[in-house]
Amino acid sequence: MHRIAIVGGGTGGTVLANRLADELQSELEAGEVDLTLITADPNHVYKPTFLYVPFGKKTVDDAKRPIDELVDRRVDLTIGRVIDIDTDRQKLAFADSSVLGYDQLVLATGANLEPEAVPGLADGGHHFYGPEGAERLRDELAEFTEGHLVLSVVGVPHMCPAAPVEFTLMVDDWLREQGRREDVEITYTYPINRAHGLESIADWATDLFEERDVTLETFFNVEEIDPDNEVIETVEGTELDYDLLVAIPPHAGSDLVIDAGLGDDGWVDVDKHTLEATAAENVYAIGDVADVPTSKAGSVAHYEAGVVADRIASRARGTVPTATYDGKTVCFLEAGMDEATFIEFTYGEEPYVREPSKPLHWAKLGYNESYWLTARGLL
Amino acid sequence: MTATIEPDVTIDSRDAACPGPLMDLIGKVKTLEAGTVVELQTTERNSTTDVPEWLEEAGHDLLEIESRDDHWSLYIEVN
Ligand SMILES: Cc1cc2nc3c(=O)[nH]c(=O)nc-3n(C[C@H](O)[C@H](O)[C@H](O)COP(=O)(O)OP(=O)(O)OC[C@H]3O[C@@H](n4cnc5c(N)ncnc54)[C@H](O)[C@@H]3O)c2cc1C
Numbered sequence: 001m002h003r004i005a006i007v008g009g010g011t012g013g014t015v016l017a018n019r020l021a022d023e024l025q026s027e028l029e030a031g032e033v034d035l036t037l038i039t040a041d042p043n044h045v046y047k048p049t050f051l052y053v054p055f056g057k058k059t060v061d062d063a064k065r066p067i068d069e070l071v072d073r074r075v076d077l078t079i080g081r082v083i084d085i086d087t088d089r090q091k092l093a094f095a096d097s098s099v100l101g102y103d104q105l106v107l108a109t110g111a112n113l114e115p116e117a118v119p120g121l122a123d124g125g126h127h128f129y130g131p132e133g134a135e136r137l138r139d140e141l142a143e144f145t146e147g148h149l150v151l152s153v154v155g156v157p158h159m160c161p162a163a164p165v166e167f168t169l170m171v172d173d174w175l176r177e178q179g180r181r182e183d184v185e186i187t188y189t190y191p192i193n194r195a196h197g198l199e200s201i202a203d204w205a206t207d208l209f210e211e212r213d214v215t216l217e218t219f220f221n222v223e224e225i226d227p228d229n230e231v232i233e234t235v236e237g238t239e240l241d242y243d244l245l246v247a248i249p250p251h252a253g254s255d256l257v258i259d260a261g262l263g264d265d266g267w268v269d270v271d272k273h274t275l276e277a278t279a280a281e282n283v284y285a286i287g288d289v290a291d292v293p294t295s296k297a298g299s300v301a302h303y304e305a306g307v308v309a310d311r312i313a314s315r316a317r318g319t320v321p322t323a324t325y326d327g328k329t330v331c332f333l334e335a336g337m338d339e340a341t342f343i344e345f346t347y348g349e350e351p352y353v354r355e356p357s358k359p360l361h362w363a364k365l366g367y368n369e370s371y372w373l374t375a376r377g378l379l
Numbered sequence: 380m381t382a383t384i385e386p387d388v389t390i391d392s393r394d395a396a397c398p399g400p401l402m403d404l405i406g407k408v409k410t411l412e413a414g415t416v417v418e419l420q421t422t423e424r425n426s427t428t429d430v431p432e433w434l435e436e437a438g439h440d441l442l443e444i445e446s447r448d449d450h451w452s453l454y455i456e457v458n
Contacts, residue, residue: 156402191405192398193432219436221405235409236437272394293396348396 002033002316003101005092007082008108009039009067011046011375012287012301016106018377019309021072024316028074033316036100037071038092040081044070045131046371048298051163053134054141055174055337060131070375085260087280104282104312107268108305109256111159111288111296115249118154120225125152125247128167129159140244141171146183147243152232153190154222155250159288159296161197164188164248165205166334171246172212173336186213187240189220189232201333201343204353208335222247251296253289267291272347273324275308284308292327293347299330302374332364340364384443384454386418393422393450400426401433404455408439411457416442419453427451 004020006013017037027033049063071077078100084093085105092100113129115122126140127133151168168188175181188195188209194202195209195216209216221235225245232240253266262277263269268285269278272292277283285291286308287301294300303325310323327347334340335356342360343351354360373379390407392400400421407417419430430453431441442454 156398192401193429197396197398219433221409221437223409235405293394293399 001031002027003103004033004035004106004312004316005100005102005104006035006037006106006108007039007092008110008287008289009037009041009044009071009077010108010110010287010301011298012110012305013037013039013106013108014044014067014070014375015302015377016108016286016305016309017075018070018072018375019305020312021074022377023309023313025074027316034076035074036076036078038078038080038082038100039067040079042067042079044375046298046368046375047129047159048368048371050128050130050134051166051170051334053131054128054137054167055170056138056142060135063131065372070372072377082256085256085262085283087260087262087277087283090282102282104315105284106308106312107257107262107283107285107289108287108301109254109289111251112254113249114155114252115247117250117252118222118225120227121154121222121247121249124225124227124230125154125245125249127247127249128163129249137246141174144184144244145180148185148187148241149244149246150187150189150232150240150242151246151248152188152220152222153248155248156191156197157296158248158251160331161295161297162201162331162333164190165196165201167246168205168214169208169212169335170337172214173338177337185215187215187217187242189217189222189240191219191221193218198345198351200350200353204341251288257289263291265291272327274311274321275304275325276311284311292325294327294329295331297329297331299328303328332360332367334361334364384416384418386454387415389418389420391420392426393420395421395423397423397425398429399423401429404430405433405437408437408455408457413458415457417455417457419455420447420450421453422450424451426453430455 043064052058126137196202286304288296307325311321314321339356340361341356345351440456445452
């Protein structure tokens with residue numbers, strides 16, 4: 001019996017489990033392969049939905065579905081949290097002290113938000129990166145009629161590098177629709193010397209910010225927030241007052257990864273093409289937890305899942321794996337409330353940003369709807 | 380030349396894509412005392428311009444940029 005274990009039932013883990021159920025159909029039916037998906041949350045969460053919650057366009061409930069409705073019945077689904085990985089003995093340990101052995105393991109445990117890493121941020125800042133944050137921001141925005149709104153990218157790397165630019169362009173448009181834009185000043189801050197890590201997006205966003213009267217602050221690394229006086233202090237020595245702070249909080253990998261010796265900073269060190277862990281045999285990582293030089297995005301998790309499914313299926317059949325990941329990343333970017341653009345690129349490539357249009361906005365919304373078919377492996 | 384620079388802290392950001400190396404440096408510098416010498420190793424050419432610009436902005440010193448076989452080493456003194 002060849003035992004395959006996947007930890008994490010988000011985008012990467014779910015797509016991978018369903019792909020493997022298909023690819024190894026005959027081996028699973030013959031009882032030669034065992035495929036287990038372990039996930040802490042009985043719901044599968046589609047995080048891109050959270051971008052729309054602050055504007056009242058989606059609800060937090062729209063973002064989740066029970067995972068057992070999405071996973072192929074040939075997959076053993078275990079709801080539980082893995083608390084320890086022993087890569088020498090090839091075993092996973094759970095909180096109830098049970099243990100599961102594996103022959104091949106995939107980590108797809110995602111990224112965690114860590115607002116506590118910056119003093120004052122948890123009290124002083126809002127965000128739309130999780131369900132509670134997005135709802136709290138929705139309530140705050142509904143009542144925000146005037147003042148200084150600051151969108152600050154505090155943590156890099158973070159999930160969906162496009163989302164802060166999208167939120168800024170959306171909130172500008174949304175406030176105009178509400179007739180409140182003239183009473184709200186908007187500032188966008190980014191840690192490096194331009195508006196975004198990718199130069200083409202930085203150039204595109206800088207032009208749009210100028211057009212839409214959004215102030216851009218670069219080399220802005222938040223050191224501390226003073227929630228009482230509503231001031232942001234930076235490592236560079238700047239101070240910025242705000243009335244409503246929307247911050248992209250720092251992200252962290254997990255202690256599970258650190259304790260297992262798979263990556264010092266909580267992200268799994270992997271070969272960027274094979275996605276195999278550099279510190280252990282028979283371990284892969286996909287999605288946000290994998291340390292590869294591209295965005296922490298669902299599309300990346302999706303393409304990586306396809307590659308790892310092929311590699312694992314080859315190993316399970318005793319053949320040499322050949323599939324590799326070239327860094328393919330695809331992102332839709334909202335440029336307001338009713339137009340969007342689209343980019344795609346591979347490792348080391350600079351994306352080309354198309355002119356935003358209404359059809360691309362509808363394509364993004366359409367993709368979000370059809371996501372549930374993607375997760376099930378049908379698209 | 381740089382053979383004489385002995386870093387107190389080395390940050391290995393080789394293979395990280397932009398802005399990874401600069402962000403690794405910023406994250407680390409926050410935790411270091413004045414006078415600490417840091418070596419930042421990077422394979423990203425942009426780091427050789429982005430990092431000096433940030434050092435200027437944040438008030439730290441660039442000691443040297445060394446081009447190695449497969450990466451650049453940037454030496455920095457924290458102020
Ligand atoms: C606001 C927002 C907008 C976004 N927009 C886009 C977009 O437009 N396009 C795009 O491509 N991406 C977007 N993303 C990013 C995308 O959501 C993530 O990159 C994607 O979810 C990563 O998938 P993953 O499988 O790595 O992790 P996740 O989907 O986060 O799943 C991780 C899973 O692992 C489980 N888990 C964690 N630890 C354990 C453990 N120890 N034991 C068991 N289970 C565990 C969790 O419960 C969870 O189910 C957005 C993200 C946000 C926050």
